[in-house]
Amino acid sequence: MGLIAREIEALGIPTLCLSSAYSITRAVRPPRASFVDFPLGHTSGRPHALEEQVAMMAEALDGFAGITQSGEIKILPYEWLPDHSWKDAVMQPAALDAAEGDSDFRLPRFDTPQYQYEADAEVADASCPTCVFLA
């Protein structure tokens, strides 16, 4: 995502990247970033927590004016849980061996469209004008 932000910023449009992966954001160096220490898949908040999502977003957007040094990462003051032990099992090799381990969500790689609902496949427009396929 940072690579795309850099490309857009270089064209003269200010960008801000949200992030929940500090080390990756640090390495890629998007021009402006806002970090929240939540599990992946919650970069802009917890499900059905609109009030918190709005507050987090306002603090993140403050980075557009507040960040004055390219590459700066603003850290938002939110905790997923007071106890950080949820981080222990994330992407740990040991967890890969445990068949019931839920720390590896990665699904097999298919090169056919993977619909959320089977019914979506039936209504999908193969010539979809709002889908852009790049090679």
Add this chain to the structure above:
Amino acid sequence: MSEQPPIDYIERTQKQYEALGYPSYQWVYNDTAIALAPLKKPISEAKLSLIASGGLYTRGQVAFHYKDDLSYREINVFGPAADLRASHFAYDLAPVRKDPNVVFPVEPLKQLVASGFLGALAERAYTFMGGIYSARKVKDVLAPALAARLLADQPDVVLLVPA
């Protein structure tokens, strides 16, 4: 109770690849900073475009596939929220399927427009799947394509939300 620093996903990915016997992944490290483009107006007057990589699509669109999908979707943020879908191989989809705003923050952004904090939300958002193995393809193909679309849309600012 314990506090811990943020997860180092680069380190954990390397260890996971190692455990699986894969060659180590070449992460992108950019040594140079991109000069900050100047904000032309305050956020309270700015039109914001949203780009998200959580694999969002809408009912009626072709879903993403799970093998280096370089495609992107254009989503009307004022369309029905009930038509939003998510498809991605690399993160837990349960939360986004309950509430797409966890990685595609359309509702909070609309609230900020309503309260006057943000000027406007651009109608067209762009989504892709992320987790694309080749950083070179992202840099050489997807990034310029999206940047060209944004240049045509002319927002004042762009918010990018990875999953």
